[in-house]
Amino acid sequence: MLEAKKDFEALLMGNDAIARGALEAGVNVVTGYPGTPSSEIVEQLAKVAEESNLYVEWSVNEKVALEVAAAGSYARLKSMCVMKQVGVNVAADSLLHIAEYGTRGGLVLVSCEDPGALSSTNEGDSRPYAKMMEFPLLEPGDFQEAKDMAKWAFELSEDIRNIVMLRSVTRLSHASGNVIMGELPKDRPKAAFEFSSIPMDQMKGPILAFPTLVDPLRRRQLEKLSKAEKIFEGSPFNKYTGPAKPELLIITSSVCKLYVQEALDILGLWERVGLLKLGTTWPLPSKLLEQHLGICEKIFIVEEGTPFLEDNIKALAAEKAKQVGIKTFFGRKDGTLPPVNELNPDLLIKGINFILGESYQFVSDEYKAKALEIIAAGAPVRELTFCPGCPHRASFWLINSALKLDNRAGFLCGDIGCYSLGAGPCGFSTIKILQAMGSGMGMASGFGKLDKFGMTQPIMAVCGDSTFFHAVIPALVNAVHNRSDMILVVLDNSGTAMTGFQPHPGSPSGAIGTRLPVLDIEKLCNSLNVRVEMGDPFDLKGTRETMLDLLEDGGNPRVLILKQPCALSPIKKGQKMYEMAIDANLCLADLCGCNKLCTRVFKCPGLIWDTQKEKVRIDEVLCTGCGVCADICPAKAIKA
Amino acid sequence: MGKKLSCDPYNLIIAGVGGQGNVLASRVVGDMMIHQGYKVTIGETFGASQRGGSVMSHLRISARGGFSPQMPKGKAHMVVALEPMEAIRVLATYGNPKVKALCNTRPIQSVGVICGDQIYPEKKHIIQWIESLCANAGFFDTTKQALDLGDSIFGNIMALGALAATGDLPMPLNIFKTVISKKVVPAKIATNLKAFGIGMELIKDKK
Structure with missing residues (x-):
């Protein structure tokens, strides 16, 4: 994380890239609550906390994490708060008030979200918070951008003096790619909270959300948002690739950019289709969008989560109808893409072909049919289970x-x-x-x-x-x-x-x-x-x-x-409490009456039912020696 | 920039079950490629890795740019499977008539198999199925040899040795040494080098 010098190119996981970007920005205070796919960011920064003079804390929950980070910002330090999508809901009340007042030192909220609920109980999309609570939203589209935009988020926050949300997704946070490093700063700022001026003096007054202050605070907040929009109009993170007059304009953000690029590569459609990739998704850069909406009649909006871009771009297109003309929109709402779950290059190939009336087949139906037949017999689903000894x-x-x-x-x-x-x-x-x-x-x-x-x-x-x-x-x-x-x-x-x-x-x-x-x-x-x-x-x-x-x-x-500590806990150091053994004479299988209670019901992966011998046996590689199965076995055939 | 690859992007999948060292294996390949100037994207599913689930890494290796962390269906050039049933699972979605596979034949029983709800297919069927979905498949039991080295986990590095021996990707031993030296504690470097060496021989035996 620190060794890599400027211009060095390395394979970084998206989360590591975000952590490196924060270091390059000169972050001082880092907080968070663990949650997949966000946890590695705080972990990586914790590892270098000493050398980089950081304060890093796993907070009790996301609301407190955001408040601790905000305190850093109010004391003029650069601060970052990291969580998964659901954490933003926990932090939302504080977020509303922080965004209303604004910030002093750069304050970046990183939300790592999980389209497709790969390791979540929901597909929460935090992007609407940016609109609802009126602060800027950035969505990196690849690994280099994850680092560069994390760094830039701090600059933007200090430029407009408000919180900035950086949104990643599992397929970026937990995927890896080439990243070219930037410079690490060396300055060591001093923290102090000033309150000598009037409440509306953002850098020197007390920070108060009083009812009588709400009107001027919100006016100031909206000015910050307008300033962000002006910056976004010329941002290099918003980029158009394609012909001057495409048959179809695709507008996307986040890692979906990679899916669209791959689909257009495979279909060979770069001459016919234009791609506007947005890195700044709230406030929308309206002039840039107006300019691109004007080049094409068909607009395909590609995003994961709720139709956030789709709804807001449609509203903008209605506002600018005189200038850009009447558009036909495609996206998640009309069924060109599925309304839920994560996207991938195949869904994009399908969607683009549906709009353009093209078709594509890479693998023959015959191969697919054979594969389907084999997988049914040969690869039953691996159900998730507790670890052996859990x-x-x-x-x-x-x-x-x-x-x-x-x-x-x-x-x-x-x-x-x-x-x-x-x-x-x-x-x-x-x-x-x-x-x-x-x-x-x-x-x-x-x-x-x-x-x-x-x-x-x-x-x-x-x-x-x-x-x-x-x-x-x-x-x-x-x-x-x-x-x-x-x-x-x-x-x-x-x-x-x-x-x-x-x-x-x-x-x-x-x-x-x-x-x-x-x-x-x-x-x-x-x-x-x-x-x-x-x-x-x-x-x-x-x-x-x-x-x-x-x-x-x-x-x-x-x-x-x-x-009882987790079976994988570093505390246990992989040591077995018991060496488990089977007394083959006591394991009676069908004669026992237990009907294989140990493997059929208790189902620890450390136990295997040997169908040839009709006895249970211990898988010596997987068993952690917790000894519980010895108490489960009614015949006392399993010995601890 | 790296030399021209046999296919660009070269699409490699490393598949296995949580705990088999899949993630380390994919990072080692990725680092070896970046070391030689290539662009690499690795997409991983490891949310279930500690809980007995299937784990799969998609590696996209290119001399020209980054690709999607999710490989398009049917586009794999090579599948390295640390567990035989996982080879089938991956081939069924990402395979095509030209795909190659390298496969450890030692099964890891799923919970469904342990409790008797599912049947683990017989080895000869698995081999036959994998062969029918591939242009070329190599099989080996790395788990046994890895246990001789002290831990079944070394099976992942042996599989990488086997992959290197196919010559489909540039994976010279000296670069493996450079990369692995930064990934594992000094005491484990020699064993990993040994595992890589054993892996390279696995394929030679086959031929």
């Missing part, structure tokens, strides 16, 4: 069997993390509600108050340790204060496991490795004056008893903390 498998085994034994149609509200898989077969389909971060606890708080309407089902919620701090605490406080009848199970695996073990307030160190005070989940819960129990998910017998007892003890919120 404590969640044991936790869901416990919760599922406790709810079944309790026999009152109890159910579990889930949350966001690896343990979301508890809704699937590897978690015995135990989770019945799964939505946003912290939602499981909030919903459980609600269900737990419905007894007055005759609801008698026991209510449980799960959350991870990082999620507990992120969004569960307010919901738990709500349940305690309103005396909701429910059980919260905290699956504490010692880190933000799903996104790569980033620390959280319960961890002994922060993003840059400095030792920090540990917030103890048990003590926090105890301070709420509710029943709190501790358990180890690998201790099936003891924990099951605790769980059944908690289910009996209704009327108030109760908390069970199941503590």
